[in-house]
Amino acid sequence: MKKLLLHIFIVACLFFIIDRITGLGLGFLYRQSNATDEYKISYSNESTRDSLLFMGSSRCLHHYIPSIFEKGLGTTCYNTADWGIKNIYFHYGLLGNILSRYTPKTIIFEVHPCDFQNTPFSGKERAGSLAPYCGMSKECDEMLKLSGNFWSYKLSWVYRYTGSLPNLITGKLGSMDRNLKGWKPLDGVLDTTGIKAEEYPFPIDQERIDLLERFINDCKQKNIQLSLIVSPMYLCSKEDVYKIPRELAAKHRLSFIDHYRDSTFVGHPELFYDLGHLNRKGAEIYSRMVCEELKR
Amino acid sequence: MVVNSLAFLWFFLFVMVVYYLCQTKKEVQNVFLLACSYWFYSQVDIKMTVLLIILTLIFWLLGKGIHHFMEKEDERKAGLMASLGVTIGIGALFYFKYLNFFAESVATFASFLGFHMSWTALHLVVPIGLSFFTFKLMSYVLDIHHGKILPEGNIVSFANYIAFFPTILSGPIDRPKPFLIQANVARLFNSDQLMTGFRRVLWGMFLKMCIADRLDIYVSAVWNNYEHHSAISILFASLLYPLQMYADFGGYSEMAIGVALMLGFKVAENFKRPFFVLDIAGYWSRWHMTLTSWLTDYVFLPLNIKFRDWGVYGTIFAIMLNMTFIGLWHGANWTFLLFGIYHGLWYIPLMVGGGFFKKRKIKVNAHGWPKQQYVWKMIGIYLVVTFGLMLFHSATIGEFWHICERIATHWQGGLFTDMSTMANAAICLIALIYVDIQEEWFPKYQLPLPHQINRWRWELTVAVEIVCILLFGVFDNNQFIYFQF
Numbered sequence: 001m002k003k004l005l006l007h008i009f010i011v012a013c014l015f016f017i018i019d020r021i022t023g024l025g026l027g028f029l030y031r032q033s034n035a036t037d038e039y040k041i042s043y044s045n046e047s048t049r050d051s052l053l054f055m056g057s058s059r060c061l062h063h064y065i066p067s068i069f070e071k072g073l074g075t076t077c078y079n080t081a082d083w084g085i086k087n088i089y090f091h092y093g094l095l096g097n098i099l100s101r102y103t104p105k106t107i108i109f110e111v112h113p114c115d116f117q118n119t120p121f122s123g124k125e126r127a128g129s130l131a132p133y134c135g136m137s138k139e140c141d142e143m144l145k146l147s148g149n150f151w152s153y154k155l156s157w158v159y160r161y162t163g164s165l166p167n168l169i170t171g172k173l174g175s176m177d178r179n180l181k182g183w184k185p186l187d188g189v190l191d192t193t194g195i196k197a198e199e200y201p202f203p204i205d206q207e208r209i210d211l212l213e214r215f216i217n218d219c220k221q222k223n224i225q226l227s228l229i230v231s232p233m234y235l236c237s238k239e240d241v242y243k244i245p246r247e248l249a250a251k252h253r254l255s256f257i258d259h260y261r262d263s264t265f266v267g268h269p270e271l272f273y274d275l276g277h278l279n280r281k282g283a284e285i286y287s288r289m290v291c292e293e294l295k296r
Numbered sequence: 297m298v299v300n301s302l303a304f305l306w307f308f309l310f311v312m313v314v315y316y317l318c319q320t321k322k323e324v325q326n327v328f329l330l331a332c333s334y335w336f337y338s339q340v341d342i343k344m345t346v347l348l349i350i351l352t353l354i355f356w357l358l359g360k361g362i363h364h365f366m367e368k369e370d371e372r373k374a375g376l377m378a379s380l381g382v383t384i385g386i387g388a389l390f391y392f393k394y395l396n397f398f399a400e401s402v403a404t405f406a407s408f409l410g411f412h413m414s415w416t417a418l419h420l421v422v423p424i425g426l427s428f429f430t431f432k433l434m435s436y437v438l439d440i441h442h443g444k445i446l447p448e449g450n451i452v453s454f455a456n457y458i459a460f461f462p463t464i465l466s467g468p469i470d471r472p473k474p475f476l477i478q479a480n481v482a483r484l485f486n487s488d489q490l491m492t493g494f495r496r497v498l499w500g501m502f503l504k505m506c507i508a509d510r511l512d513i514y515v516s517a518v519w520n521n522y523e524h525h526s527a528i529s530i531l532f533a534s535l536l537y538p539l540q541m542y543a544d545f546g547g548y549s550e551m552a553i554g555v556a557l558m559l560g561f562k563v564a565e566n567f568k569r570p571f572f573v574l575d576i577a578g579y580w581s582r583w584h585m586t587l588t589s590w591l592t593d594y595v596f597l598p599l600n601i602k603f604r605d606w607g608v609y610g611t612i613f614a615i616m617l618n619m620t621f622i623g624l625w626h627g628a629n630w631t632f633l634l635f636g637i638y639h640g641l642w643y644i645p646l647m648v649g650g651g652f653f654k655k656r657k658i659k660v661n662a663h664g665w666p667k668q669q670y671v672w673k674m675i676g677i678y679l680v681v682t683f684g685l686m687l688f689h690s691a692t693i694g695e696f697w698h699i700c701e702r703i704a705t706h707w708q709g710g711l712f713t714d715m716s717t718m719a720n721a722a723i724c725l726i727a728l729i730y731v732d733i734q735e736e737w738f739p740k741y742q743l744p745l746p747h748q749i750n751r752w753r754w755e756l757t758v759a760v761e762i763v764c765i766l767l768f769g770v771f772d773n774n775q776f777i778y779f780q781f
Contacts, residue, residue, distance in 0.1 A: 019766070158766045
């Protein structure tokens with residue numbers, strides 16, 4: 001028995017050493033990566049110093065062109081959004097990490113039903129993308145705890161990068177255009193064959209709404225000018241999808257910029273890449289439009 | 297609760313501690329093991345645990361009865377009791393797995409002939425592991441009847457054989473004799489056995505989580521939406537599927553064997569590098585070995601003897617029936633039936649050519665590598681297996697037909713790529729191929745193989761394996777393909 005315990009002890013020590021060394025190496029590769037995903041998350045969490053930040057999921061990522069806002073508003077701007085149906089669990093953790101470093105002047109948050117509905121395709125696990133930043137802020141750690149993997153990330157640094165080794169090795173070869181400042185253009189035109197409006201028949205999730213409120217309150221505490229925004233869709237649901245964020249904005253006296261049913265875009269396939277995402281041309285028109293609104 | 301889950305880890309740690317604390321008292325150890333096995337199975341379905349206990353009791357009594365009549369030299373009654381056992385075993389399988397399929401098929405056939413027949417499908421929950429434990433039960437009564445074993449006097453040992461938690465859900469389908477011999481002696485704490493077992497568990501986890509689950513991301517993405525994918529993508533996914541199956545079921549078997557070993561039981565091997573073979577017979581002698589050997593002993597050999605007067609045609613008939621059973625064992629579906637027949641057909645040239653009973657060995661060159669012509673043959677067998685598994689994977693024959701049709705007609709469009717998934721899977725597949733090649737052709741080299749304990753670097757390889765699983769594993773896809781059978 002003693003012999004076995006000794007073996008187990010040695011395995012534990014070796015695991016600890018190999019895991020930490022490998023984890024450090026992976027972390028280094030992650031931060032050096034030029035590949036879109038890693039670079040975006042890494043830069044958003046660790047390096048942004050801009051006055052105006054856009055936050056949200058893929059619709060935000062493809063719709064807001066920082067250079068237009070920088071020119072129009074005379075301020076620095078970065079689009080921190082990430083694809084992959086990220087939700088409030090991710091956004092709140094990211095906000096915590098950003099606020100642990102500096103305080104931007106303005107945040108424009110593109111809300112999505114995933115931020116207040118219990119959507120089966122986008123749950124707490126989405127916070128797992130923040131795994132490399134475990135320990136960076138208490139908000140981030142809290143979201144990782146909710147995702148159910150916090151202690152795994154604490155125990156193993158390698159696990160924070162699970163499944164990403166090939167991406168990290170080839171990350172240096174990535175083609176992230178840093179001048180786009182986080183915006184990812186989509187080139188192409190929507191094929192409207194058989195297209196239907198997206199519906200969100202999912203139950204309201206109080207935990208997500210609470211997090212949304214905490215997001216708002218944290219910004220308020222830091223005197224950040226926060227706006228909630230909804231960008232256009234090619235086809236709109238008949239339901240009042242964004243009732244909850246609108247009510248929250250009213251409650252907290254925030255501006256709520258609603259372009260969901262904007263006739264400039266709705267029904268114009270030439271401005272869309274797919275049902276929910278504007279193409280390059282659409283994003284340019286839309287960004288100018290929002291920039292003008294912000295000026296006012 | 298699956299073997300590669302955190303819940304199982306806590307359960308198993310608890311079992312190990314108590315199990316070895318009572319190692320000096322064999323009876324206590326066995327009762328505890330049985331209680332743990334029943335608890336484990338009850339986590340799947342408590343009602344089915346009751347069924348398992350009842351079946352265990354019936355077969356234990358049948359074993360006693362068969363032996364009783366054999367001692368009295370009343371072969372007729374002994375035979376009747378053995379037949380009753382087989383009938384109960386097959387009856388349970390038929391009721392839970394095949395009744396709806398059979399009745400629906402009969403109704404469809406009747407309506408085809410112009411008769412009106414209707415069948416309301418019964419909502420039956422197939423007990424997980426049913427196909428595995430009923431085969432164990434049947435082999436017990438058949439082995440007693442064949443005089444290979446004596447009935448087990450201790451019902452706890454027998455119940456442990458049937459319900460042994462590492463193997464109850466997906467095998468290996470152990471034979472009664474080797475298991476019961478081990479169950480009737482105390483399993484003493486043995487650190488070497490524990491360490492070997494743990495290595496096998498880790499290797500199984502690597503196969504399952506790093507290869508099978510990773511490949512599943514790609515294969516499912518293509519197969520579940522085949523109508524949107526090009527022929528090249530469907531073919532590529534199909535070529536990956538045998539590897540996924542091997543890693544999934546082989547991984548589970550490794551984990552089951554490893555966990556059993558840690559409890560002091562050596563259970564039968566289930567896979568032996570199944571793609572390094574020259575014909576379909578070689579493949580089945582290395583793939584799901586415990587099922588193949590079970591059916592060989594209890595179905596093929598008796599049939600072959602029965603039809604020996606027919607010469608080679610008798611053997612062909614026996615093998616076709618045997619392979620049909622293998623197909624149907626996987627479930628009540630025409631695709632499984634065709635899967636079995638398809639494999640059976642590949643045996644015919646072997647039997648006609650006289651190669652069936654010859655063990656064909658892969659010849660190697662001066663460097664120890666297989667000669668080129670054998671490599672081509674191995675690739676050929678892999679393709680044969682791939683086509684069979686396309687049938688196996690399809691939900692219906694119609695779906696299989698649509699897939700084939702799409703392969704034949706949709707050559708426009710490129711390969712669906714998911715670089716991250718493919719790259720992760722490729723790295724791990726290289727490790728698997730390396731290990732398999734080394735075990736097959738270069739066993740003398742003392743490289744860090746999972747089944748070998750190199751005392752001075754056991755710790756290092758274990759630590760590296762854990763790190764690799766954490767780095768390459770998929771942690772949110774726990775289901776094993778073979779649980780459905």
